Amino acid sequence: MRFPSLVSGEFVKRINRFVCVVRIKDKEHFAYLRNTGRLSELLKEGTCVYLKEKDKGKYSYELLLAEGEKGILVCLDSQIAPKLYAEGLPAGELVYEPKVVGGKLDLLVGKELIEVKSVNLVRDGIALFPDAPTQRGSRHIDLLIKAYPKYTPKMVFVIQREDAYAFSPNREMDPIFANKLKVFKSLGHRVVAYNCKVSLEEIKLKEEVEVLWR
Incomplete structure (x- = not known):
């Protein structure tokens, strides 16, 4: 399954199960997250994340990947x-x-x-x-x-x-x-x-x- 072109950023914090705050080029944005799990071992402040831009919906970005230990990439989209x-x-x-x-x-x-x-x-x-x-x-x-x-x-x-x-x-x-x-x-x-x-x-x-x- 191919991904669209992704934008890199830093994870800041989670607002609720579906919304988080990320930092892209020193500017903070809300991003949608298709995952209801806690993800506490992955989504820590400063974690490198990768997002896809959204044309529709309330948020401009959707968080798709997070970088785990030793640079391993983890796909967070449960769907x-x-x-x-x-x-x-x-x-x-x-x-x-x-x-x-x-x-x-x-x-x-x-x-x-x-x-x-x-x-x-x-x-x-x-x-x-x-x-x-x-x-x-x-x-x-x-x-x-x-x-x-x-x-x-x-x-x-x-x-x-x-x-x-x-x-x-x-x-x-x-x-x-x-x-x-x-x-x-x-x-x-x-x-x-x-x-x-x-x-x-x-x-x-x-x-x-x-x-x-x-």
């Missing part, structure tokens, strides 16, 4: 994850945001019902989700379980950075989500995770990584 995973799926069978079993999930490919989660937090090479408690994430697991056997459920975690060799549910942050995901796995349903190669020009899936159960 990219389902589209990124879908790039490798057969387009003719693909349905976005199917409404099934009393709710809405990310993807439907034939009979395979897929929920895709965006992951940004990495500690010691292990990607962790969520980085904030997520009732919505737990509800999605419940919907997937209810969809069986009419559909084949699958959970996908897209780690939007390159420096993770494994993924694990973040039990310390949200034990309810971690337990539900473990039950989902114990029922025989698939849980997979991929890291990504991220540059200033594009983001793409790199390779599948191991899922660790703690």
